[in-house]
Amino acid sequence: MNRIEERLAALKAEGKKAFITYTTAGLPDFETTKEIMFAQEKAGIDIMEIGVPFSDPIADGPIIQNASYKAIQNGASLAKVFDLMKETRTQGLKTPVVFMLYYNTVYHYGLDKFALKCVECGVDGIIIPDLPLEEQGELKKELEKAGDETILIQLVSPVSKDRIPKILDGARGFVYCVSQMGVTGKGANFHSQIREYLTEVKKESNIPVMMGFGIREASDVKPLLDIIDGAIVGSHFIKLLEENNYSNDAVIDYVSTFKKELNAD
Numbered sequence: 226m227n228r229i230e231e232r233l234a235a236l237k238a239e240g241k242k243a244f245i246t247y248t249t250a251g252l253p254d255f256e257t258t259k260e261i262m263f264a265q266e267k268a269g270i271d272i273m274e275i276g277v278p279f280s281d282p283i284a285d286g287p288i289i290q291n292a293s294y295k296a297i298q299n300g301a302s303l304a305k306v307f308d309l310m311k312e313t314r315t316q317g318l319k320t321p322v323v324f325m326l327y328y329n330t331v332y333h334y335g336l337d338k339f340a341l342k343c344v345e346c347g348v349d350g351i352i353i354p355d356l357p358l359e360e361q362g363e364l365k366k367e368l369e370k371a372g373d374e375t376i377l378i379q380l381v382s383p384v385s386k387d388r389i390p391k392i393l394d395g396a397r398g399f400v401y402c403v404s405q406m407g408v409t410g411k412g413a414n415f416h417s418q419i420r421e422y423l424t425e426v427k428k429e430s431n432i433p434v435m436m437g438f439g440i441r442e443a444s445d446v447k448p449l450l451d452i453i454d455g456a457i458v459g460s461h462f463i464k465l466l467e468e469n470n471y472s473n474d475a476v477i478d479y480v481s482t483f484k485k486e487l488n489a490d
Contacts, residue, residue: 233433246462248261259312262318275306306324381393381401437457444486
């Protein structure tokens with residue numbers, strides 16, 4: 226088991242739900258990103274998603290698009306995100322970390338080089354929204370060759386339907402369930418068949434089921450906690466950071482409050 230699997234197994238044993246956040250690397254700068262990561266760890270975050278800025282995202286809404294644009298304008302790159310990751314691990318960060326990025330970035334960097342660098346820097350998982358199942362083979366092979374410490378997280382959506390068993394066959398870590406059609410940051414306007422969809426995923430999955438897109442507060446997912454194993458917050462978290470001038474206190478308060486409410490009886 227890697228760090229993601231160990232953390233989720235521990236939560237399952239305790240009967241608790243996981244809380245995962247998304248942060249854009251390099252926003253407003255890399256030193257602040259590092260501080261945000263350590264503040265989240267202090268607050269008890271379970272897994273951190275770190276977004277690698279990209280100029281042409283397909284799954285991200287206006288808030289994350291703008292965050293990526295600002296980070297790129299400030300010189301953010303995959304190489305610098307790897308440096309950030311290595312620094313945080315060297316300085317003692319223990320929390321599981323998942324990189325969220327687009328395949329063009331990985332392909333341009335080089336699949337073999339990317340896989341080795343993930344292991345070297347302590348990246349536990351990767352999410353690539355624009356890499357369909359049928360085209361994952363080459364990258365999976367390189368990740369296995371690099372030591373199998375970094376795992377590819379699978380996404381499913383309300384339109385996955387008959388593909389769900391195939392997508393989840395051999396999946397590791399957790400399955401990322403997109404809660405609505407379209408891009409991130411649209412608020413808790415979940416798909417009309419959200420319960421049926423999540424129930425189907427849960428039935429087919431041997432790993433924890435996480436729900437993302439449009440979540441702001443723990444109360445947004447309360448009606449679905451009998452099905453899902455955790456929640457992912459991205460756009461709202463970035464908005465909160467910007468509104469509070471990237472305050473560590475605001476990070477700690479939000480993360481600790483969300484996690485407490487998520488696991489309240």
